Amino acid sequence: MKRKLLLFSQIFIILLLLLSCGKQQDHRFLKIGLHEEPKTLNIWLASDANSKKILSLIYQPLYLRDPETLNLIPWLADGEPKYHPDTISYTVRLKPAKWSDGSDVTSKDVAFTAAIIKEFRVPRYYSSWKFIKKIETPDNHTVRFYLEKPKAIFLTRTLTSSIVSTKEWSDIAQAARTKQKPLIALINHKIEKPMGCGPFVIKKWHRGTYVHLQKNRYFFGLGQDIGGRILGPYVNDLLFKVYGTADVAVLALKKGSIDMFLWGIQPGYIDDLKRQKNIRIFYSKKSAVYFMGFNLRSLPFSDVSLRRAIAVLIDKEFIISRILQNYGTRMDSIVPPGNKYWFCSDVPRYGEGMNRNDRIKTAYHILQKAGYTWETPPVDGSGRVVPGKGIRLPNGQLMEKFTILTPPADYDPLRAMSGMMIQEWLRAFGMPALSRPMAFGALLTQIKGRHEFDAFILGYGRLSMDPDYLRNFFLSANDKERGWNISGYKNPEFDHLAEKSTSEMNRELRKKLIFKMQKIIMRDVPYIPIYDPALIEAVRKDTFTDWVETLDGIGNLWSFCLVKPNPDKTGQKNF
């Protein structure tokens, strides 16, 4: 019996080893590593990055941003939208296109998408569509949008929303209407194979392990010249595999188990990856802002002088060079520099190019002028910088200990470490600062829900290309529970400009307003923008080429429409 068991075990082990030797790299698939599994294929529920990435290959918008210029170009639409100022309406023509089941994409689908979003108040979409008064569909390829009032985000957000098929969603919506909680019924409807008109369709989702997408033979862009590029897709199959840790994903990339890791790679891996001859690294700017925010509702941070002094004391260059290892950009405005059109460079650049002593002296002069005093000033009578102690507010009150809330190091080491550095700089100046990491969910509830905080370090990793978030973040009316004005910033001048910017349909005039808003914010510094981390991505260059670089990296729709098998190896592949 024992001998039989031993023999069986030996055969089993040999078979397992044979399996590892017998497996060859299958080049039919473009294999992509994901950091986490997508949560859903229901477009209305998808809020995580991975679900959105996959669904962006299936559901398509009317307009898309050009990867180089970042300007909107017609995608599912045929030509530019025509504005009719007399009726505050836009006319959009559609390209001839088909859904993945072969049925036509029509203007009725666009109207249906709008109707479903408005009727169910679908989160994340509703704010971009709620100002549409009505939609007319004079023919199958013409859509006319009537707006309640001029709204700038119509072009940048409404027209870039994905369109869904009436055929796929009408029955689901009908069933949801009969439920007690229609929105929940709609977003919780299980979608196995979404019907889109994009370059790929879902073939199979094996939960927890992989998602298999296949080329959509009905894709409207197939072989077409859009934005000066002849679109594919040039690969038949995409295979998304889940890698729980970046360490293993990087090993998989080096081994050739995946062709691309669809997630930012930490700078620590770069040296190792650079030594691999088959790996190419991409460095992209992100549409992101990481910043320090203050609670302006009470002292001491209601005082702009204190905020400006802190802005001077924060050594952004140090944070970028030591914490981000030079893979990031200094930020001086809330709009990231990568968003070239809307970024205003003519803003106060606190502390730029200063050494530590200069920073302390400048901050000291700002606060001294505003009436602050110290037990031991950080700059002594002879102008030497010394450790400051016991700072008092202009009203004579001793500055109380305050907390800088940050996400924990396991969630984001960059923000946690930045918080610690800022704490040290402020303490050396005599301010009783304490950096305190807090679980991310709790942190958001504390600052956004309850407004119980002094200062915090947060970031938005995926800011929209439209700068309307400036209005959201600082509009007085948004200073409420769950409102986006976390700091409680109130400035009638800013409010006026912000409201004007939402209804300004002329892009150049709106740009001027947005620039003014950036200048005001950087003058009043409710937030101190610190850095925009670089997005580092890696791919295998021996298997696929022609990735498209743009703001926010290479994992974009353009890449998946244009990436091709490496011609040096096509002889042995089956595409």
Next chain:
Amino acid sequence: MEIRKFVFKRLIEIFVIFFVILTVLFLLFRLAPGDPVTRMVDPTMTPEDAAHLIAQLGLDQPIWLQYIYYLKNFFTGNFGISFHYGVAVLSIILNRLPNTILLFSTSIVLSAFAGIFLGKIASWHKGKKIDTWMTLGALICHTLFLPWLALIMIWIFGFHVGWFPLNGMITPEIWLDSSSGFWLKFLDIAHHMVLPLATLFLIHFGSYLLLMRSSMLDTLKEDYILTARAKGLTEKVIRNHHAAPNAALPVVTSVGISLAFSLSGGALTETVFSWPGIGRELVFAVSNSDYPLAQASFLLIATVVLISNLVVDVLYAYLDPRIKY
């Protein structure tokens, strides 16, 4: 006490404990900072949208009303819909649980067998080199940091030597190929299991070895072992048939409880090996305030732990006739 009475009494206790757990779980998640909607919003979502979503999720109701719905749903077998996946919690658990059971139960059973076997040998050779090396080896393995060991295993056997896959549970290319038969798929899963299994085995077998060794050393001092020797039985028979079965009782308890807790998986193991189990889901559900998923997962674990405790107690009486209830 008669065994039937004992089981009945324990079942009542289990029900009461279960009800307490049910309530504590509900309160814990509601009192913890953070809420499910906070993580679902982005700057394009207005406070009104968020409020609408909260109302639709039923989270705007008073907490006592939520509790009544929670109890009602639970006792009617409705575990709810995951806030994040938008699908029934039960379907997520049923999808992930078999994977966890497969990996963790196998590792516990293998570790327990190896631990009992080696612990028996170590105690038999107490004070000798073999005992020293085994005890030392067990201590080292037991104290290894799991993610570190897992990455080392992946690095050596998955990357450098290339014998085993780096991670995951299956090779998609094999499963997508319609010509792949049952045995190839079976071997594929077995192939993927080797590294996580080996890692868990190395971490766990040490504790069973040490437990068995210590229990065996106590047993060897018992009078009936002396009697067995006096009867002229061989050392092998005394060790394997008289000492080991009695000494294994604490290990059986430990294995029983470990098997029950194995349902919670191991978030670290599952993360490093990208094993699609319940452990990762549990951590994700807690950190994202996905109340329905987290509650149902914890309740499942609690239920199995309570029942397995009862089973172990009953098994004890069966294995050791001296124990009476």
